[in-house]
Amino acid sequence: MAKVKVATVWLEGCAGCHMSFLDIDEAIIELAKVVEFSRSPITDIKEFVPVDVGIVEGSVGNTEEEEVLKELRAHCKILMAWGDCACFGGVCAMRSSFDKEDALRRGYIETESTHKGKIPRPPGVPALLDQVKPANHIVKVDCYVPGCPPEPKAILYALNELLAGRIPVLPSDMMRFD
Amino acid sequence: MVSKVKKTIEINPVSRIEGHGKVTIQLDEAGNVTDAKFNVTQFRGFEKFCEGRVFWEMPVITPRICGICPVSHHLTAAKACDAILGVELTRPAKLLRELMHMGQYIQSHALHFFHLASPDLLLGMDADPAKRNVIGLIAANPELATKGVKLRSFGQAIIKSLGGKKVHPIGAVPGGMNTALSTADRDHFLKQIGWAIADAQTAIGIIKGYYEKDKDFVCTCASFPTGYLGLVDENNNLEFYDGKLRLIDRKGKVLESQFNPSNYLDIISEHVEDWSYLKFPFYKKVGYPKGIYRTGPLGRLNVSEGISTPLANAELKNFKKLGNNGIVEGSLYYHYARLIELLYAIERAHQLLEDKDICSTDLIVTSDKYNEQGVGVIEAPRGTLFHHYWVDDTGKIRKANLIVATGNNNAAMNMAVYQVAKTHIKNNKITEGILNRVEVAIRCYDPCLSCSTHAIGQMPFNIQVISVDGKLIKEITR
Numbered sequence: 172m173a174k175v176k177v178a179t180v181w182l183e184g185c186a187g188c189h190m191s192f193l194d195i196d197e198a199i200i201e202l203a204k205v206v207e208f209s210r211s212p213i214t215d216i217k218e219f220v221p222v223d224v225g226i227v228e229g230s231v232g233n234t235e236e237e238e239v240l241k242e243l244r245a246h247c248k249i250l251m252a253w254g255d256c257a258c259f260g261g262v263c264a265m266r267s268s269f270d271k272e273d274a275l276r277r278g279y280i281e282t283e284s285t286h287k288g289k290i291p292r293p294p295g296v297p298a299l300l301d302q303v304k305p306a307n308h309i310v311k312v313d314c315y316v317p318g319c320p321p322e323p324k325a326i327l328y329a330l331n332e333l334l335a336g337r338i339p340v341l342p343s344d345m346m347r348f349d
Numbered sequence: 350m351v352s353k354v355k356k357t358i359e360i361n362p363v364s365r366i367e368g369h370g371k372v373t374i375q376l377d378e379a380g381n382v383t384d385a386k387f388n389v390t391q392f393r394g395f396e397k398f399c400e401g402r403v404f405w406e407m408p409v410i411t412p413r414i415c416g417i418c419p420v421s422h423h424l425t426a427a428k429a430c431d432a433i434l435g436v437e438l439t440r441p442a443k444l445l446r447e448l449m450h451m452g453q454y455i456q457s458h459a460l461h462f463f464h465l466a467s468p469d470l471l472l473g474m475d476a477d478p479a480k481r482n483v484i485g486l487i488a489a490n491p492e493l494a495t496k497g498v499k500l501r502s503f504g505q506a507i508i509k510s511l512g513g514k515k516v517h518p519i520g521a522v523p524g525g526m527n528t529a530l531s532t533a534d535r536d537h538f539l540k541q542i543g544w545a546i547a548d549a550q551t552a553i554g555i556i557k558g559y560y561e562k563d564k565d566f567v568c569t570c571a572s573f574p575t576g577y578l579g580l581v582d583e584n585n586n587l588e589f590y591d592g593k594l595r596l597i598d599r600k601g602k603v604l605e606s607q608f609n610p611s612n613y614l615d616i617i618s619e620h621v622e623d624w625s626y627l628k629f630p631f632y633k634k635v636g637y638p639k640g641i642y643r644t645g646p647l648g649r650l651n652v653s654e655g656i657s658t659p660l661a662n663a664e665l666k667n668f669k670k671l672g673n674n675g676i677v678e679g680s681l682y683y684h685y686a687r688l689i690e691l692l693y694a695i696e697r698a699h700q701l702l703e704d705k706d707i708c709s710t711d712l713i714v715t716s717d718k719y720n721e722q723g724v725g726v727i728e729a730p731r732g733t734l735f736h737h738y739w740v741d742d743t744g745k746i747r748k749a750n751l752i753v754a755t756g757n758n759n760a761a762m763n764m765a766v767y768q769v770a771k772t773h774i775k776n777n778k779i780t781e782g783i784l785n786r787v788e789v790a791i792r793c794y795d796p797c798l799s800c801s802t803h804a805i806g807q808m809p810f811n812i813q814v815i816s817v818d819g820k821l822i823k824e825i826t827r
């Protein structure tokens with residue numbers, strides 16, 4: 172049987188969701204038998220190719236992240252959002268209640284340890300969006316695994332449901348938001 | 350007519366930790382390197398959006414800066430909050446926090462060596478990139494890969510026991526800890542120490558073997574002088590959780606010995622470039638760029654005169670022999686330094702678990718007034734981490750200033766990229782192997798700007814050679 176192709180990206184997040192995926196520990200060895208990772212932090216593949224499942228960690232806070240998410244959506248049949256950032260904006264979206272220029276000024280000019288600051292700008296770095304958004308504000312998302320990060324067992328459950336051809340609906344004991 | 354083309358090579362994305370980055374390399378007409386930069390392309394704004402939150406939320410909010418070393422932010426935030434409360438922790442609370450921190454070092458350093466660095470070292474820098482990752486390592490050397498998975502899992506189990514969660518734990522609170530260690534968990538962890546030490550020693554054997562095999566590359570790869578910074582105890586021994594700052598210059602001369610970390614603003618400043626969202630810290634009294642320094646495993650071992658546990662201390666003596674006057678400059682020696690620290694973290698966890706107070710429930714100290722500000726400083730796996738908060742009289746954060754661990758190495762990573770590119774790219778010759786050397790130089794620092802990609806596997810690289818008029822001349826992707 173052909174392996175199920177999966178691509179994963181992490182956008183504006185802390186990598187905690189991918190870490191929690193690694194916390195499935197030895198189960199990764201079984202998973203590698205039925206899943207083939209395409210572009211993902213765990214491979215060297217950089218380009219998007221058509222895949223069965225796309226997974227996104229993190230929210231969308233700058234133009235580059237927006238582009239990557241759109242590309243992932245264009246290349247996958249089912250898109251799954253991992254973690255509170257991708258599902259709802261998460262801690263990253265706390266920036267949305269501030270003006271982005273104020274945030275930049277605080278970071279690069281006003282901070283007490285900064286010496287003669289200036290604000291980094293494109294083209295050297297991507298431009299910030301006014302608001303930090305969850306994935307479904309940019310593209311269609313097919314299923315959600317919330318949590319900050321989701322428990323490893325929730326991640327494994329959702330992957331196994333997808334492998335069985337079902338859109339996962341998390342049982343209540345795996346549905347958490349911290 | 351031959352048109353003059355100046356070329357830019359872009360490596361994008363170099364995914365790292367707490368953000369995303371890319372490398373741009375500038376070539377002259379002959380195809381030789383004139384400049385190279387490591388651009389960090391993500392900004393999240395914690396220093397702004399924490400304003401207005403109550404200070405005791407900080408140990409829960411700031412770990413979301415990094416899912417690979419969340420414990421570092423968790424504990425640093427808690428330390429800054431202790432300072433706002435003006436309290437001295439109970440001895441058991443201190444022990445538990447330090448133990449949680451050792452769990453973090455074990456998982457983070459094991460992850461970096463086994464999951465990330467060892468595929469390069471064991472499968473070869475020129476191995477098929479499709480296989481040179483942790484899944485490839487599982488196939489090629491399942492026994493070793495399993496050691497890595499188990500060691501990391503051991504560290505995570507300690508964190509979960511003390512913090513409730515493996516990623517983003519909640520065990521530390523302002524004034525102490527909210528959970529005691531059960532005697533059952535203590536006994537269980539004590540039984541793991543033996544194999545954990547043996548596996549760390551196996552890893553040390555591997556890295557030493559690699560250095561032997563590839564001496565020329567190892568000695569010269571991204572080797573340059575900088576200052577070094579790290580926390581030490583009162584005897585100038587290696588210290589991860591609490592201590593004084595020690596800063597030495599490129600020759601090993603002590604510039605700051607036993608400096609109180611809460612006065613960090615007197616010794617450290619940050620420089621900003623408009624092409625990177627990551628700032629460049631430097632030693633204030635010398636200025637930028639002369640005052641740049643390195644932190645993390647190499648920096649810490651360079652500033653330490655000893656290690657308080659026997660096995661790691663014996664390795665430190667070997668490590669010091671690699672440099673002049675005990676100062677080791679080669680970026681690739683970060684790996685050895687990291688594994689010596691892994692050994693120390695396990696030995697130190699052992700000592701802490703055997704302490705008579707480790708299962709005590711005397712964990713909280715309270716206070717009914719707030720100081721206007723508080724500084725927390727810790728040695729995170731990747732370097733010295735600073736959190737500084739100012740609060741109003743209701744305890745709301747007025748201002749926050751953070752200097753993250755990897756930021757301390759920003760200037761050095763830029764130098765590493767430049768040096769490797771300059772040495773290997775000559776007359777327009779750009780090969781896979783050269784790209785991997787650039788990748789390897791950055792990876793030594795285990796940068797934590799955009800956690801996941803870098804730490805879990807290989808960095809995906811795309812190098813584009815673009816002429817000044819914007820035409821794509823050559824593209825290499827893997």
Ligand code: SF4
Nearest residue numbers: 184185187254255256
């Ligand atoms: S959901 Fe939590 S763990 Fe996942 S990326 Fe966001 S902050 Fe990190």
